[in-house]
Each structure stands twice: as C-alpha cells, then as structure tokens.
Amino acid sequence: MIEAVDLSKRYGAKTAVDGISFTVKPGRVTGFLGPNGAGKSTTMRMIVGLDNPSGGDVRVNGKHYAQHSAPLREVGALLDAKAVHTKRSAYNHLRAMAATHGIPNSRVREVIEMTGLGPVAKKRVGGFSLGMGQRLGIACALLGDPHTVILDEPVNGLDPEGVQWVRHLAKGLAAEGRTVFLSSHLMSEMALTADHLIVIGRGRIIADAPISEILDGHGQSRTRVRTDNPAELVRALAADGVTSQQLEPELLEITGADSRRIAEAALAGRILVYELTPLQASLEDAYMQLTTDEVEYHSHTLPQSPAGTGAEEGR
Numbered sequence: 066m067i068e069a070v071d072l073s074k075r076y077g078a079k080t081a082v083d084g085i086s087f088t089v090k091p092g093r094v095t096g097f098l099g100p101n102g103a104g105k106s107t108t109m110r111m112i113v114g115l116d117n118p119s120g121g122d123v124r125v126n127g128k129h130y131a132q133h134s135a136p137l138r139e140v141g142a143l144l145d146a147k148a149v150h151t152k153r154s155a156y157n158h159l160r161a162m163a164a165t166h167g168i169p170n171s172r173v174r175e176v177i178e179m180t181g182l183g184p185v186a187k188k189r190v191g192g193f194s195l196g197m198g199q200r201l202g203i204a205c206a207l208l209g210d211p212h213t214v215i216l217d218e219p220v221n222g223l224d225p226e227g228v229q230w231v232r233h234l235a236k237g238l239a240a241e242g243r244t245v246f247l248s249s250h251l252m253s254e255m256a257l258t259a260d261h262l263i264v265i266g267r268g269r270i271i272a273d274a275p276i277s278e279i280l281d282g283h284g285q286s287r288t289r290v291r292t293d294n295p296a297e298l299v300r301a302l303a304a305d306g307v308t309s310q311q312l313e314p315e316l317l318e319i320t321g322a323d324s325r326r327i328a329e330a331a332l333a334g335r336i337l338v339y340e341l342t343p344l345q346a347s348l349e350d351a352y353m354q355l356t357t358d359e360v361e362y363h364s365h366t367l368p369q370s371p372a373g374t375g376a377e378e379g380r
C-alpha cells in the first residue's frame with residue numbers, strides 16, 4: 066500500500082508536484098498517467114526516498130521508505146533503467162544487490178529466469194539494449210520479492226513479447242495481493258493492464274478512479290452506422306454535440322448520439338439502417354479529454370512546405 070498525503074515537490078520556482086493525496090491499494094494494478102512533465106517520475110522518486118518532498122508525506126506499507134530495515138523486501142522499483150550502467154554482468158549486478166539484503170543466489174537465478182535474461186546474464190550490462198536494460202531493471206525490482214512494486218515506464222523499449230510479458234507480470238503480482246503501481250504513455254497497453262488509474266497534470270490529480278469509470282465518464286459514445294442514405298441520416302441527427310464522419314459510401318461513425326437515438330431518427334425519417342454498432346471509447350480518447358488543458362509541452366504540426374521547395378533543407 067502506498068499512501069501520499071498533500072505531497073509536494075518544488076525545484077526552485079518550479080512546482081513539479083502540487084499537494085497530491087492518493088492511495089495505491091494492494092491486489093490491483095494502478096496505472097499512473099499524465100502528460101510529459103506532469104510529475105509522475107518525481108512522485109515515484111519521492112515514494113522510494115530518492116527525492117525529499119518539499120511538503121506532505123508519502124509512506125509505503127505504513128512507513129517512510131528509509132524507515133524500512135530491508136527496503137528491497139518491501140518495495141521494488143524500476144525508475145530509470147539507464148541508471149544501471151556498469152562494467153559488471155547482469156548476474157553480478159543482481160548478486161551485489163542481493164548481498165546487501167541477505168538474498169540468496171537462488172533468488173538471483175530465479176529473477177534472471179523470470180525476466181528472460183538467461184542468455185545475456187553473464188554479459189556486461191553496459192552493452193545491453195534498451196529492452197534488455199528494462200528487463201534487468203525489472204529483475205532488480207523483483208529481487209527482494211517485495212509486496213509493493215513500482216515501475217516507471219516498464220515497457221519502454223520492449224518488443225511486443227516483452228510488452229505482453231510485463232502485462233502478465235503486473236497482473237500476476239496484483240493477483241497475489243501485491244501493490245502494483247506503474248506508469249506508461251502507451252494507452253492501449255494501460256487499458257489492458259490497469260484496474261485503476263491515477264491521472265495527473267501539472268502536478269495535480271485530475272482523476273483517481275477505476276478504469277471503467279474513466280472510460281464511461283470521459284469518452285464520448287461513438288456508433289458505427291451503415292445506411293443506404295447517410296446524407297439524410299446526418300441531416301436527421303443534426304443537433305448540438307452530434308458529429309459524424311463518413312468512412313465509406315454507406316458507412317458513418319457518429320459521435321454524440323447513442324444507438325437508440327440514431328435508430329429513432331432513422332425510423333422517423335424512414336431511412337434504412339442495416340448496422341448499428343456501439344463503439345467503446347478508447348482510453349486514449351478519455352485520456353486526451355481529461356488532460357487537454359494540462360499538457361505543458363504541446364506538439365505542433367510542421368507547416369507543409371510547398372512541393373519541391375526543399376523540405377529536406379536544413380537537415
């Protein structure tokens with residue numbers, strides 16, 4: 066269990082985390098989402114004592130991280146996979162960590178197997194790919210068989226098999242009753258992995274709810290409609306908040322009206338409809354809606370350069 070109360074972090078004039086309170090409960094996967102610079106890594110660093118809060122408090126399993134006599138056995142964290150840049154092999158790195166907590170070599174071998182590091186365990190960590198580094202970071206997090214696991218962007222750099230493995234791992238750990246707290250920018254993956262979400266923007270909590278509630282509350286309902294008269298149906302539905310997109314000559318995607326309302330409009334206008342499929346809002350849609358005002362670093366589409374005027378210039 067992780068409990069944060071009025072937790073803040075300021076770096077000079079910059080408030081990275083602005084008085085947030087939340088609880089990450091055991092037995093479920095809690096996803097931690099937010100735009101770039103929202104304060105996720107800072108929050109995670111404070112949980113494991115790598116940064117001191119400027120205000121408020123955060124405890125893991127009832128104590129501050131530093132108060133645990135064997136922290137690796139309480140909390141396992143993957144925060145910055147790149148932090149492990151060493152001339153040691155993965156095996157020796159894990160053995161050195163294990164030695165600080167009296168963890169036997171059998172557990173080192175176990176986590177190497179679990180994370181698929183077997184074939185490279187004796188190789189120098191400095192030469193690892195991003196994905197192998199992530200796997201080693203996860204192995205370090207699991208070494209002490211901790212009750213609470215914190216993973217910052219664990220699927221970053223992993224191949225599809227690795228992404229699926231992290232998903233099963235996170236769900237498996239939660240099913241064993243552990244507390245699992247993970248961040249990711251991959252919305253589709255988060256939708257498959259997390260049971261509960263905490264969303265932050267500009268250092269403040271914007272949502273803290275079960276994933277199903279976030280999807281229901283923030284994604285607009287969309288419906289796929291096949292009709293032989295799309296123009297007439299769109300006219301019949303014309304109203305505030307209803308928008309439509311024609312995907313094929315007889316296929317529309319309608320946003321802002323549910324199937325019943327569309328069927329009623331079609332019946333009243335004697336318009337033939339031969340498919341009405343409600344589409345679930347994606348987590349990405351819901352997330353974008355939640356965070357539109359909280360994005361600090363906006364992307365901009367580059368202006369189109371006129372054809373043949375040297376789009377390659379300046380490279």
Ligand SMILES: Nc1ncnc2c1ncn2[C@@H]1O[C@H](COP(=O)(O)OP(=O)(O)OP(=O)(O)O)[C@@H](O)[C@H]1O
Nearest residue numbers: 076079080081099100101102103104105106107108
């Ligand atoms: N050591 C530091 N010194 C100064 N500012 C910092 C420091 N660490 C983080 N910040 C700032 O605090 C804010 C929050 O950063 P943080 O890394 O926690 O965000 P994040 O949500 O993890 O972002 P991302 O998704 O990009 O990893 C950012 O504006 C960042 O620039």
